[in-house]
Amino acid sequence: MIGNILNISIFTSLKIFRQTSAAFYMTVTSSVNIFQLVVGLLSRIMITGYNIDPTKTSSFICKARQFTLITTMLIAFTCMCFAVIDQYLSLTNSWRHFCTVKIASRLVIIAFVVWFLHGITIFLYVDLDLSLGNNQTSCSVINAGYSIYYSRFLFPILLGFLPLIIRIIFGLLAFVNVRRLKKHQTPIVRLEHDKQLTTMVLVEVTVDVLITLPYIIYNHIYSNSVTFYDPISNAQDQLIIAVTRIIFYGNFAIAFYIYFCVSSRFRKQLVYVFVEIHLKRWRERTHRNGTNQIVPQTSDIVQKTDDVN
Template sequence: MSSNVTDLAKQISGIITTDIGLFILTTGLLGNILNIIVFLSLKTFRETSCAFYLTSASFANLIQLVATLFSRILITGYNIDLTQTSLFLCKLRPYVATIAPLMSISSMCFATIDQFTSLSIRWRHFNQRYIAAYLTIITLIFWCLVNIPVIIYNNITMASTNPVTWACSITNANFSLYYNRFYISFLLGFLQLIIRIIFGLMAFINVRSLRNNQVPIIRLERDKQITSMV
């Protein structure tokens, strides 16, 4: 009886994960693609370094959706898990799934800081697209190097013996602790939240102060739109 209930719960969970996951995947892909089109096609945004960061974040979000959500839908909804049989995919998927959100969050933090500095006369000279490009590349290289242990410590292990099943998981206890306590809680949670709140509020205050200055209406509306995004 209990096994039947467990199987039914798994089936319901799989259906919910698949349906909701497909909806989130579709809307997420569409939304990020539209963001990229807008930021790259409109001259008003294309010339700003903040829009460059937002474009980078959208690209990272696309990769994250494919690497995490799409593969999760295949695993849960259709029982297709190539990471159980391919060591390459077992190491590649978590590696990409780790770097993509870090790049997205880093880009959003840079965008928030950039929008604040763009509204400050003292720091405005740092708002250059080439600086944004260099900073994005350096950040990508940094996260790729820092997260090499993800490749090392993710391996295919035996999940159960009766029946014999395999799973791709972290095989080092210390790294697992780092991943759960520092990566998820601190990097993806606390740190980026504090940065975006502080600089976002300061950017919002600066945008409101622009109304009292003689600022072109196009720039004022652009800064208001970008500030609301970050």
């Protein structure tokens, strides 16, 4: 969560990022990731670690949690795809005019509307399941048709392979275009900026592949096709599911640390933002407040002196 806040601070503080559509997508992604971690990861820790699960007792919490989790995931992955596609287009002369913050903001609004409308189905088909017996309930899909869509398309495709494939393809294309720019007389500032963003998104894609595939393959392909009758095997299965699920949340938490590790330019920008911008503003504000406090005290002293005279 701290990493996402730092990303937002850097991308909104520097003019070079504020004017870059790819950075705009990355800013939106970081903002959405905060909601994902607050609602998703923290509630998962409470459920798995402390056996506190309000989704089993409240229909509204059950629906709201699933809606927030899935909708924010879809928006985040969509913006990640937009960012890497935008970076490729910005390096192509014939398509560069599409890479503006104005167009990016419109696409983000469309993504929000589409996935919020998609989330209505969650409120319709996800609810408390009372079929377990022994007064036990679970928050799950209660419609057979939607269950097929949920387990065979939503998670493995929309939240799994599709965004990864899109990001890998356009990330590699962007990398090729950056190498071509070196052979042309491209302004140094622009070349360094393009290299920075391309490296950041490409390494992020690589890491996301490594932390997403285990979750998708085991939880939504293997585990759903195998029935465990042995209690020990079932316990091992639940442990693997829990571990891969926690690792999967890295998609929404580690972007800043990837950028920090792979880009020396990003590290310098981080220092500049917090030392030259935020720290300087804080010092100016503190100095201004201190000056405002001293002036009345001086006036009081002058007034008292006049009274004595």
